[in-house]
Amino acid sequence: MAKTSSKPRKTVKPEKSPGLKGVSAVDRALSVLTAFQRGDGEVSLAELTKRTGLVKTTVMRMALSLESFGLIRRVDDGGYRLDAEVMRLAACYQHAFGLGDHVTPVLEQLARSTGETASFYTRRGDQRLCLFRVESANQIRMHVQPGDLRPMDKSAIAQVLRHFDRGRAAAAIDVPIFTSGVTDPHAAALATPVFGPSGALLGALALSGPVTRLTAARADEIRPQLRNAGVDLTKACGG
Template identity: 85%
Template sequence: MAKTSKTPSKTAKAKTAKAETTSGLKGVSAVDRALSVLTAFQRGDGEVSLAELTRRTGLIKTTVMRMALSLESFGLIRRVDDGGYRLDAEVMRLAACYQHAFGLADHVTPVLEKLARATGETASFYTRRGDQRLCLFRVESANQIRMHVQPGDLRPMDKSAIAQVLRHFDRGRATAEIDTPIFTSGVTDPHSAAVATPVFGPGGALLGALALSGPVTRLTPARAEEIRPLLKTAGIDLTTACGG
């Protein structure tokens, strides 16, 4: 049987570092450990074994078990018969509360649908999550050839157009010299290209990156130049709608 590494993932390390440095304060270590267990669940997981949670979090098994008991008492996870764990109903309730309170989907989804219809490419909205970017909303292209990324998927903070927007405009940095939307081709995937622009909220805070993506054979540099004005206008309109 192959041995599994217990080395903490980069994401787990980043979460711990962020918890210790935000505003110069330290959080409660037990809470940090419990949340590291909860956030170790990934898209596509059904149930996750204790051994796998141990590997993903870098915690020892007894610690994971103690944290899981606390999370289970709040209905956030549930232990299944074979000893593994799955997310429970309270997570769904919290997600519904978040979406109801924030209402970002009500603003973003119509914009994505309009862009996808107008350009024939896949339209998406990404936010940053530590050293990764999260696909929050997505409307697929009507074309059969398209990139297969789903809402909830995490992608690297690489040199792609989407990652560049999230990196350059994060925390209100001065970016007057950056010409948006940004276009890149073949960065994350040699077969895909993307063009992205920032969306801001109240106080000029970055909400995320609005993007169009497609295969390099269709979303060429020339095609990107054609759709840049449309994407830029959509980003400005969405910024206004979100209070930016």
């Protein structure tokens, strides 16, 4: 797999149809928005200026317009971070792409066959976002809903999203990854990566439950099911 570069990503401008011209102010605003990269939490004004090649006053003006649409938010120390409208647009994209049509049946099958809650997470900066979830039929279960954001901690799900992000080489990592009592002393999880076209990480497919039920021994029993589900979902999504 290709190594990641430490150099700032340059904004890629889309090709324009012959005879058509875009609006320069819109181009500048979108260059600010698309300057945010996976893994970013807060980005300083100086860094946005560096990434876009625009002067600070222009970045500030563009940021005001983007703020008015809820796309970015200015934080107290003067930096910026993506705001909730980006998540709504991402959800619209996921719906149009039909990711849920592929993921949901897999989650339903896993929840039935293992008796544990099945979920699908993606990374959102310094947090992980639960996109899809099918609850366990058992009464004792963890209560997380689609749309909830959780920290990028040492849990199995966060580890998968971190290790396989940006196409990083992770061949030495044995998946699915199992953790117990990391985020919550009462919760355990088993997670494996799902890839899309060109090997890009789509998200983490996971099973979770109470530590009293999802023990290390139980995790070993259901590990092949989750691994196979991740491989099948990767193929279905073009990976």
